Amino acid sequence: MMDFEGYRKEYFSTWQRRIERFCWVLFFIIGIAKIGSFAVHAYFKTLDDAEMRYFITFRFIAPTIIQLAFLFTAHVFLKKPSLSIHAKNNIVVIMFLGNMAAISIFNCTFTGSMIAPSLAMIFSAIVMQPRLLCGVFISCLGILAVSALVLITTTPITSIYNTVVSIFILFMINIGNFVLSTEIYKGSISQIEYIRSGYEKQCALAEELQREPLTNLYNRRSLAGAIERLMHLSNENGDNAILVFLDLDNFKQINDSYGHSAGDAVLITLAEVIISNLETNRSAFRYGGDEFVILMHNKNLAEAISIVEKIRREFFDTEFDFMQEQSHCSLSIGIALYQKGWSSADWVKAADSAVYKAKQNGKNRYEITD
Numbered sequence: 109m110m111d112f113e114g115y116r117k118e119y120f121s122t123w124q125r126r127i128e129r130f131c132w133v134l135f136f137i138i139g140i141a142k143i144g145s146f147a148v149h150a151y152f153k154t155l156d157d158a159e160m161r162y163f164i165t166f167r168f169i170a171p172t173i174i175q176l177a178f179l180f181t182a183h184v185f186l187k188k189p190s191l192s193i194h195a196k197n198n199i200v201v202i203m204f205l206g207n208m209a210a211i212s213i214f215n216c217t218f219t220g221s222m223i224a225p226s227l228a229m230i231f232s233a234i235v236m237q238p239r240l241l242c243g244v245f246i247s248c249l250g251i252l253a254v255s256a257l258v259l260i261t262t263t264p265i266t267s268i269y270n271t272v273v274s275i276f277i278l279f280m281i282n283i284g285n286f287v288l289s290t291e292i293y294k295g296s297i298s299q300i301e302y303i304r305s306g307y308e309k310q311c312a313l314a315e316e317l318q319r320e321p322l323t324n325l326y327n328r329r330s331l332a333g334a335i336e337r338l339m340h341l342s343n344e345n346g347d348n349a350i351l352v353f354l355d356l357d358n359f360k361q362i363n364d365s366y367g368h369s370a371g372d373a374v375l376i377t378l379a380e381v382i383i384s385n386l387e388t389n390r391s392a393f394r395y396g397g398d399e400f401v402i403l404m405h406n407k408n409l410a411e412a413i414s415i416v417e418k419i420r421r422e423f424f425d426t427e428f429d430f431m432q433e434q435s436h437c438s439l440s441i442g443i444a445l446y447q448k449g450w451s452s453a454d455w456v457k458a459a460d461s462a463v464y465k466a467k468q469n470g471k472n473r474y475e476i477t478d
Contacts, residue, residue: 112304124200128183131175139172146168167214178203178207197237216258219278232289232293238293248285252275252282322372334403342448348408349405350445357440358471370431379392381422385419417474424439442476444459463475
C-alpha cells in the first residue's frame with residue numbers, strides 16, 4: 109500500500125534534484141556562451157583592453173564565483189540527512205534565486221535576463237511553501253531594483269526612456285509571475301489533499317479488510333503476516349516471541365443451548381477481555397470459530413503466563429445472564445515459545461497441541477508446549 113509520507117518526501121526530493129540539476133546545466137550553458145563571446149571579442153578585437161578587463165571581471169569571473177558559491181553550498185546541505193524536507197526546499201529555492209540574481213545583475217544589459225529571478229517564485233509554489241513564495245517575491249523586486257539601477261547607469265541618456273519602459277514591463281512580469289505562482293501553489297495543495305484523502309481511504313479499507321467484523325480483532329490473514337514478522341525479528345535479533353492459542357471450552361454447547369446470538373456475545377466479551385489486558389490490539393487475532401491467538405514480542409515466559417492467567421480469570425469471572433445453570437465460560441490456553449528453525453505452521457501447531465493438553469487436563473487452564 110502507498111505510504112503517503114514516503115510519497116510526499118519523494119515528491120519534494122525529486123523537485124530538489126531537478127532544480128539543482130537545472131541550475132548546474134544553466135551554469136555550464138551560460139559559462140560556455142560567455143567563453144564563446146569572450147573568444148569572439150578577442151578575435152575581432154571589438155573591445156579595448158579596459159573593456160575586455162571589465163568583461164572578464166564583471167561578466168564572467170564575478171557571477172561565476174557567486175553562482176558556484178550558491179551551487180556548492182546548496183549541494184553540501186542537500187546531502188545532509190539531518191535536515192528536514194522543509195529546510196531542503198528552502199535551500200534549493202534560495203540556491204536557484206541566488207544563481208538567477210547573479211545572471212540578472214551582471215548581465216542586465218540583456219533585459220531578458222532580468223526576468224530569470226522571478227522563476228524562483230514558481231519553484232517556491234511547486235514545493236508548496238507560501239512564506240518562501242512571499243519572501244522570494246520581495247527578493248525578486250529587490251534584485252530587479254538593483255539590476256535596473258545598474259542598467260540605468262550604463263545606458264546612454266538618449267535611451268533612458270526605453271530602458272525605464274522595459275524596467276516597468278519587467279516589474280509587471282514579476283507581479284504576473286507572483287499571481288501565477290500563487291495559483292500553482294493552490295493547485296499543488298489541492299493535488300496533495302486529493303492524494304492524502306485517497307491514501308486515508310485506502311488505509312481505512314486496508315484496515316477493515318484485516319479485521320474480523322464480529323469481534324473487531326485482526327483476522328487470520330493478518331495473523332499470517334504478523335507471525336512471519338515476529339519470527340523474522342526473533343531470528344534476526346534473538347528477541348523472545350510467544351504465541352498464545354486460546355480456545356473456548358464447550359462453545360458448541362453454548363450455541364446449541366442458547367443460540368448463535370448468545371455465542372456471538374461470548375465471543376465479543378472474550379475479545380474485549382483480551383484487548384483490555386494487552387498493550388496494543390494489534391497483537392490479538394481471531395483464528396476462527398471459537399479460537400483466538402495472541403502474539404507477544406519481547407516478553408519472557410513468566411510475563412506471558414501472568415497476562416494469560418489474568419485473561420483466563422477475568423473471562424471466567426464474567427457472568428452471562430442468558431445462561432440458566434452455569435453462567436460462566438472458560439478457556440483452554442496453549443503457550444508456545446518460538447524456537448529457531450520453526451515454520452509458522454510448526455509454531456501454531458505447538459501452541460494448538462498445548463491447548464489440546466489443557467483440555468485433556470480438565471479445561472479452564474493453560475499449558476506450555478514442551
